[in-house]
Amino acid sequence: MKKELPEKYYLAHFKELITFIDTQCRHLLEQKHVDFINKVNRLTEQGQCMLARIYSRKPLLVAITTLNYNEIDSPALALEELKTAQLISHPNYTDYQHVLAHLTKPVLLALLAPFDIQPSIKKSVTKAQLVAQTCDFFATKPEHLTCLYNQFVINNRFAVYEYFEFLYIGRLSTGDINHQNSFVLRDLGLRTTRENHTVSLARFDTREEAQSNYALNRYRMAFKSAQSDDEYQALAIELINQPAEGTLAVNLKNKLLLRLHQQLKKYNIELCFTLLNACENSAEATELQIREQYRQGNKEWVKIQLETIIEDPLTDDLLYFADDFLMRKFNKQTRSRLSAMLADTQCVIEIDEVYRNDVEQGVTEQYTQQGLTVFYTENTLWQSLFGLVFWRELYIDTPTPPCNEFDMFPQSLRTDCFYHTQHQQIEALLANWQTPDDLLKHVCKSAARYFEQANGLFRWHSELLRPLEVLILNSSLAALKSHLKNMTMRFMQLKDGYPDLMVLNGNKLHFEEVKAPGDKLRRNQLTTIDCLKNNGFNVHIAAVKWVNDPNRIYSVVDIETTGSLKGGNRITEIGIVKMQHGKVIDTWSTLINPQMRIPKFIVSLTGINDAMVATAPRFTEIAETLLNKLKGTIFVAHNVNFDYGFIRKECEMAGIHFKMPKLCTVVESRKAFPGLKSYSLGNLSAHFDLNLTSHHRALADASATAELLLLIKNLTKSIT
Structure with missing residues (x-):
């Protein structure tokens, strides 16, 4: 349930920020900032409420008529107090363009009405055009706008208050006010914050x-x-x-x-070139400059720079670039290191082209059918391992603690100083593990102690520890220690670019980067893969070759529901027709108790009523049977995202991850039979004389869709 905010919550946030600045950031302030705080502290509560409300607005000008709030008894007196304290002011003739831009079209037209303007302004003119014309007209007649100025106050939050917000949050943003938006979302329970936060600290x-x-x-x-x-x-x-x-x-x-x-x-x-030269210790700027100088013909300068980088590289990424560029441009090598690594891949895998939109899933399913254990890990595996291993060093016993409850990503990682500032703690921790079990116990202890505490490294979930356990127990402890230490030394370089899959064959573990035809190996992937290899891990690059598997099994699915996918509706019936080689090999259907009333219009549409589903199984009771039916097949439906989306949602509610390749007969029908007036299942059934005996019952609709799929496939075969 959404929390109710107190009446003076804007004031509470305002005071929270001012108190933080006054107590923690005095050393970061100029005299004008101190004077502002003193003025604010001398205001009455009503004046502070009004100032907080004005600063919560986005525009430069705020209309006085809009400053009416329950917590402010007399807006006029509060505004007068702020003007007396010189915290706000009215606009003047120098601000006339801002004032006019703030007005509505009717008001602008009313302002112009008394004047004979030629050519006359049409009412259909856009707001932007009207503002521009009005500004041009009054540029020489500013006296006619004097009456408007007292209707607004200038929102001068940028003069001082914006700096205060920046000191708290650490960045500026458009849209909602930084600190205010954070506080409001926190108070509403919509934004996660760090637990056990006590005192906010200055970040500079x-x-x-x-x-x-x-x-x-x-x-x-x-x-x-x-x-x-x-x-x-x-x-x-x-x-x-x-x-x-x-x-x-x-x-x-x-x-x-x-x-x-x-x-x-x-x-x-x-x-x-001046912009690139102004960059400080930037690998990207160095690379761009070298490439541009080479295009300009300054090859001798480029060669010297490349050799200098190879001798003392700023980053591994820049080293790979320099080494590769020198080989290709000066030593006449025909292939880059990236393309060579991809071309010299250790394995080529034939995958059914139905997995074109999810190549990793295709590889995973093929390996699973071969009896291997596969985890889709990519960056999450190493980020979660790193966070759980070094949680205490990153968030608790650290010389650079998070500045406030909203800071999630450790400052020591952002600035790549983690190992430099805490190498003694890190080395002692690494030396403490004598066996993989020691490391696993440490990780499990951290997970139990800090479970669901917010952090900027990974997301908590129920299966978080399973791939970590497999990694730790099936890897060399020396390799794990070595890579974790490398991550402490240059986290920003090694936080991503990890292989897609972790594959376990018996007790042999390797990582696999999956590349579909046309995919390129990015340089950050080369950096990470090389680091893993150098630390003793086995890494493959799997080049996928698309094939059309003649043995595909299609599960043609139809569901009936209590309504649309949005709005908390549930499934009332599922029907499946399984096909292989153009023949039906299995059918299955069941009513499902949706645990809610079925609306009358749905009853009239499907014929399924509350009495029929009263004794039917719940989704959780048939989930295992359903997933076994669908396993290893292609999910087919007419408007597939509806059926697939409902089943995925039901599985999520049951704590089950659901993902499989899918095919939509609406999309395929449009390709195969262009020009039809309608591609609804009913109309297609009538057009092609499909056997649709009981429309809007799951198995009947699934059977008709199966016939439609067969038509599409037969047409495709005849064309090819």
Whole structure:
């Protein structure tokens, strides 16, 4: 149930933020910030309520008529108090464009009505056009707008208060106010926060660091709103000269410089080189500069830079680039390391093309049929292992604790200083495990102790420990320790790019990166795969070859329900017709007790009523039978997402993961029989004389859909 917010919750959030700034961030403030806090503290509660309400608004101007709230007895007196304290003011003639932009079309037209404007303004004009015309007209007649100014107050939150919000949250954003939105969602129970949070801490050590990060966040917002090359160019020139204090600021400045480079590379190549040179310790900027200098013909300079990188690489990713670029451009190698690794893959797997939209599932099902145990792991496996192994070092016994209850991602990882600042703790922990069982016990203990506590590394779920147990008990402890240590030293490089699957054959474990035809191996994958291999893990790259499996089994499914997928409706009947080689090999159907009343219009449509399902099994009681029927087949239905979606939802409610390849006979019918007026099952059955004896009963509809599927397949065969 959604919580009720107290009447003065805006004021409560406002005070929470001001108290945090006043107690924890004094060292980050200028005199104007201190003066603001003193003024706020001298206000009455009514004045503070009004200021909090104004600062909760997004526009620059706030209409006074909209400032009526239950917690404010006299809005006029509260506004007067704020004006006396010089915390708010009315707009003046310099703000006339903002004032006019704030008005509605009817009000703008009424303003213009007394004047003889030629040509006359049509009522069909857009709001933007009308505002532009009104601004042009009143540019030389500002005195006519004087009466409007006292109807608004300027929302000057950006002058001081925005900086306070930034100190708390750590970034600026468009839309809802940063801290206010976070607090409201927390109070409503809609946003997860860290448990056991007690005191919020300043996230910056010095004023220079805080103001540098704040200024760069303002540039980030300016970049988002820029629309022309001239605006991007002006922003680039300013940004180059903006100091960046601390790792976070350097990373943000580099990111903005690179985005501006991308935006301006066809507009001003000289400025783009300056942008790249302004980046600090950026592997991406170095690579871009080398590529661009090579295109410009500066090959000797490029060769020297590549050799320098190979001698002392900034990152493994940049090393792979330099090594590869040097081989291909200067040593005349025809293939990149990435394409060579993919071409020299250890295995080629033939997979039924029905898995084109989910190639990993196709490989998983084939291996499962061969008796192997397969987990779809990708990045989640290592991120969850890392989080559970080092939870205490990341979130509790750390010199860089989370700043407040909303901070989920550890600061020491964001700045890649985890090992540097806590190497003694890390080394002691790694040395403490003598067997894989020791590591597994440590992981299980962490999971039990911190279960469902919010974190920025992984999501908790009931099966989280199963793949971790398989990994730990079937891997070399030395390999596990080595890779975990590497992750502590350069987490941001090794947080992703992991192989798709973990495969267990007996007690032999390997990882597998699955690549469908046309897929490329990304360089971050090369970095991670090489790291895994160097640490002693077995990694394959599986190149998939699509085939048309003649032995496919289709499960043609139809369900009846109490209503649409949205709105908490349930299944009342399931019918399945299984087909192979064009013949029906099995049929199955059952009524299901939906545990809710069946609406009258559904009863009239399907003929299934409450009495019929009263003694029928619940979905959970037939789930295992259903899944066994569907196992190893293709899920087919007319408008497949409806039937598939309902069954997946029911399975989720029963704690069962449901996923299988699917095929839609509506989509296939449109391809096979173009030009028909309707592709509903009823109309297609009439058109093709399908045997639909009892429409809107599950098995009857499934049987008709099976006949339709056979028509489609026979047509496809005759064409090919």
